[in-house]
Amino acid sequence: MDAGIIAALITSVASVVVSVGASVWTRRQGVELERMRFESERSARDHEKRSAAKAELDRYREPLLLAVVDLGARLHTIRERGLQGYLGSTQRRGRLAVLGTVYCVARYLGTLEILYSRLALLRFDSATDTRLVAALLADIGRAFSSQLYDEDPPSGAQEGGPPAGASSLRKAERAGEPRFMLWREEQRAIGELMRGPDGTGTVCVGFACFHDSYDELFASWLDPFAEALRSPSAPDSERLARLQTLLALLVTQLDEDGGYSLTVDGTTVAPEWATPAALAP
Template identity: 30%
Template sequence: MVDVVSIIIAVVSLVGSLVAAGFTGWISFYIDQVKRRAESKALVHKYRDPLLLAAMDLQSRIYGLVQGGLLQFHDDEERRDLVFVYTAFLVGQYFSWTWILRRQAQFLRFSTEKQNRELSRMLESITDEFSTNDRSGEFPFMLWRGQQMAIGEMMTERDGDEWHCIGYSAFVKKYHTDDDFHRWFILIEKGLQALVVAREQHDSVAGFRLRRLQHRLIDLITLLDADGTGEGRDRRDKVDAAEKCKCIKCPAKPVPKSAAVSINKQKSEVNSDEMASSTV
């Protein structure tokens, strides 16, 4: 009888220990999850504004390139750098802030919340849009993932424990004096040259990638600034759609593979002076 009681007491004690251990483990897991969610929220909050501004600057520049009058200044000696070099800077600035965000997030479970998962998905869609090559002739501005990462890393500098994108004046100096730095932006220069040629030939295909990118950037901006109170809240219109665009609420009517550029050209020439002062 004593042996039976001892066995029962031992079993009860074992079950109690297992339950306590399981409860302690669950509590530890829950606390760890809460902590990581808080870290992810703090991370997004910290880099939301610079990423928002970088996306806003880049989408605005793309708008000027494919649906504004910026390209008419490509052979203007005084403004050429503001078309070519500043465009390269804006692309690099966006890659810099996404590189910083991903670097800081690599040790966090960044996709634990729905909004963070959506942010990761949108950043990935923009990366894909830059790197996609479907052999349809849309080669301008194609940058492989490694090239995007390299540009982002080269555009970033560290100040103590903080990372940030280099300024435009520092970029211009390196762009014109550092051949190793400059070579990463040659494809962007070639993309702009291709747009100039396409504009002269009234062919809009070369701009399809940029149109889709501008749409994706607008989607990203809308997510980052859901209440619409951030910078440039009145400058978030999507350009005319391009084929194969999968953005949110894409404009229904796509730009045809030829023509349409002449219409944009007429629009831009009417407001060329205004475009020059507002977007260059």
């Protein structure tokens, strides 16, 4: 074969190889550029979500902090048996003591409901401070709803267990419901009611409104909790102890300016209900 023809064939093949290689390289570069563009846009969206989550958390930090402080202080009063004295006084004072306590619970749940309605992004946010707050809020919700705390023994049960031959139905009828337990659905319902008649308010109803509408709106949700407050064993509640501990962690996380809490050498010394001594079993 003529040397010129061979050279031409080699040149042609080389040109095809180079063309194919260039095409593959171009496609790969295009895919890589597209991937980089996608990652950049996703990073920008994530940053925007984090900024929005942080801004909304900051906006509701103060009302949430107030609700946490009031609830933590009230739980401390219960556990230190300070509430028991009021329950044994006049009927009016006893009712106010109970309703004031369940109002603290309801206001916390209402403030949380408002926060979540404004900021579903909170649970997905990756900013450290916001993520810690979200984790503590979730833990508090679980502490309210868990059946692992304060399970009352079956009514009339003896130390050795139920009498032989007792039916399963009878045992179920005697089984006591754990004290101070609020399921997630109950937590959400109470939170919605605290947002006012239409359930869309951006602030919780005040105590006067709560007091006057309790029997009509709140009793079906909060009466078991209120009744548990009247029990002599209420101060020994494991659930309330756990909730107080989690609220103490939350208040120090929310209180960026130190207006409600004081920490010295890593130990919380104020408020009183959040100190190690107050949280001890």
